[in-house]
Amino acid sequence: xxxxxxxxxxxxxxxxxxxxxxELGHLDDAAIDSITSALMANAGxxxxxxxxxxxxxxxxxxxxxxxxxxxxxxxxxxxxxPRLFF
Numbered sequence: 132x133x134x135x136x137x138x139x140x141x142x143x144x145x146x147x148x149x150x151x152x153x154e155l156g157h158l159d160d161a162a163i164d165s166i167t168s169a170l171m172a173n174a175g176x177x178x179x180x181x182x183x184x185x186x187x188x189x190x191x192x193x194x195x196x197x198x199x200x201x202x203x204x205x206x207x208x209x210x211x212x213p214r215l216f217f
Contacts, residue, residue: 139174141167145185152189152215157208166192190216 141149149166152158158166166188170180197205 138176139171140179141170141185142179142181145180145182148182148185149189155211156204157193157211158189162192162196186216 149158149163153160153163166185169192170184170188174180174184193208197208200208
């Protein structure tokens with residue numbers, strides 16, 4: 132019987148990017164759990180999730196959450212967006 136679990140590595144720079152977004156206040160633990168779960172669900176077996184994957188997933192998550200953010204949090208994210216995602 133095959134295992135339902137797979138090994139997925141998150142590249143150090145990708146992990147650092149998630150931590151940066153947490154430190155800046157754009158993500159909390161629940162958001163990071165949601166994003167990493169989605170990344171792992173979409174990764175192939177023995178895959179490595181790189182920074183491009185994490186940036187894309189974070190950008191999608193933040194875009195989906197924009198309407199629920201406090202206005203000042205949304206404004207700060209808009210100011211930092213070009214430096215974080217381009």
